[in-house]
Amino acid sequence: MDLDLNVRKDGDHSVLEVAGEIDVYTAPKLREQLIELVSDGSYHIVVDLEKVDFLDSTGLGVLVGGLKRVRNHDGSLQLVCTQEKILKIFRITGLTKVFPIHSSVGDAISAPAE
Amino acid sequence: MDAETGAAPAIVRLAFPPEPRLLGTIRLVVAIVARKAGMGAEGIEDLKVAVSETCAVAVGDLARSGRQDPIEIDLVDAADRFGIEVRDRAPASAQGPAGPGPGDGEVDDRELGLALVGALVDDLKTATLDGGGNRTSFWLRRGPGPLDLSDALPPPLT
Numbered sequence: 001m002d003l004d005l006n007v008r009k010d011g012d013h014s015v016l017e018v019a020g021e022i023d024v025y026t027a028p029k030l031r032e033q034l035i036e037l038v039s040d041g042s043y044h045i046v047v048d049l050e051k052v053d054f055l056d057s058t059g060l061g062v063l064v065g066g067l068k069r070v071r072n073h074d075g076s077l078q079l080v081c082t083q084e085k086i087l088k089i090f091r092i093t094g095l096t097k098v099f100p101i102h103s104s105v106g107d108a109i110s111a112p113a114e
Numbered sequence: 115m116d117a118e119t120g121a122a123p124a125i126v127r128l129a130f131p132p133e134p135r136l137l138g139t140i141r142l143v144v145a146i147v148a149r150k151a152g153m154g155a156e157g158i159e160d161l162k163v164a165v166s167e168t169c170a171v172a173v174g175d176l177a178r179s180g181r182q183d184p185i186e187i188d189l190v191d192a193a194d195r196f197g198i199e200v201r202d203r204a205p206a207s208a209q210g211p212a213g214p215g216p217g218d219g220e221v222d223d224r225e226l227g228l229a230l231v232g233a234l235v236d237d238l239k240t241a242t243l244d245g246g247g248n249r250t251s252f253w254l255r256r257g258p259g260p261l262d263l264s265d266a267l268p269p270p271l272t
Contacts, residue, residue, distance in 0.1 A: 021141075024170040025134035054141065056166055057227035085159045092233045093226060 002026065004051075005033050013109050014042035019051035022059030030059065034066035043075025046108040055086050060093060067099065076100075078108040123192035124151075129184040130169075132176040132202070141166050144189060144198070151191040157254050160234040161198065167227035168200045168250050174224070175204030175248070183247075195236070199251040201243065 003026035004019040014037050022030060037045055047063065049055070067077040078100045081087055090096045102108040126147050130136050141162040148158045165187065172185050183203035190197035209224070232238045235252035243249050 021138055023134075023137050023166060024173065025137055054138075054162065054166070056163065056170065057223050057230055058170065060226060061223050085156070088159075089163065089230065092230060 003029050005029065007033070007037065010046075010105070010109055013044045013046050015046045015048060015105055015109075017048045017051065021054035022052060022062075023054060023056045024058045027056075027058040027062045031062045031065065034062065034069065038066075038069045038073070038075075043070050043073040045070055045075070045077045046105055047077065047079050048105055049079055049081040049086055050083070052081075052083070052086060055089050057093075060089065060095060063099065064095070078102060078111065080105050080108050123190045123197075125191075126189040128187040128189070130187070132173045132182065132185050134170070134173055137166050137169055137173070140169055140187065144187075147189045147191075148196055151196055153196050153254070153256065157196070157256075161196065161254055164231045164235045164252060164254075165198050165200065167231050168198075171224055171227060172200060172202035172204060172248065175209055176202060179204050179207070195253045195255045197251065197253040199249065201247060201249050203243070203245075203247040205246045206242065 002020055003022060006017040006019075008015050008017075016033060016037065018030065020026065034045070045066065047066070063077070063079070070077045079090075080102050081090075082103050087096075087101070090099065090101065100108070100111060102111060128140075128143060130140055144161055144165050145158050148161050153161065169185055169187070176183065176185070181203060186201040188197075188199040190199070231250075231252065235254050238252045239250070241249045
């Protein structure tokens with residue numbers, strides 16, 4: 001399975017919907033998309049992981065890189081995920097303390113900026 | 115021999131070219147074999163992450179060393195557990211981040227990946243192979259009972 005990315009604007013936020021598997025092979029595509037968003041001035045990003053079937057440490061690294069990039073512009077990067085198998089990866093690595101993780105895109109967009 | 119049934123563990127032995135695009139195929143094969151062996155859904159997901167992380171490290175090391183030796187994987191179906199062993203022929207000097215490409219420089223993918231494997235599975239062991247290369251093995255128990263580790267994994271193919 002490949003990785004499908006779809007970007008849409010919702011107010012001040014860019015919503016990046018990710019579908020498929022994020023691993024060493026596909027993570028560069030996600031990295032490039034995040035870099036492009038920030039380069040285009042999107043500093044408040046919501047990454048929707050609801051359709052992600054697999055996530056590895058390379059994918060986590062790409063998300064951390066994206067978070068650092070938006071923070072350089074006083075922006076935010078929030079995640080949407082309710083899948084236990086994906087949430088488990090964030091919990092084990094301690095990244096639930098780094099990323100705001102929401103149960104819906106609407107919750108992420110309406111959440112107060114951290 | 116299996117401590118409970120007296121039967122030898124069933125072993126499925128695979129060899130893959132060290133290409134990142136094949137990691138998804140490896141995960142698929144592991145999931146099918148583990149499901150056939152009776153592992154539960156959560157255990158299968160843990161095994162997929164563990165084998166993928168281990169193989170990604172091997173793929174990265176082999177790419178840096180310019181070698182194309184296949185990565186060998188044993189899937190071991192024993193009575194109380196399901197085991198995986200991954201072997202590669204990457205020299206120790208090639209060790210670096212997982213995967214062939216540059217990372218973000220924000221996270222050490224290799225360390226994070228191996229930490230993830232250690233958290234998901236039982237009895238994670240790594241060793242250096244004679245003549246160069248690495249051997250990584252781990253088990254996942256089937257139920258809450260004690261894990262019988264009296265059976266060593268089979269010797270490496272090479």
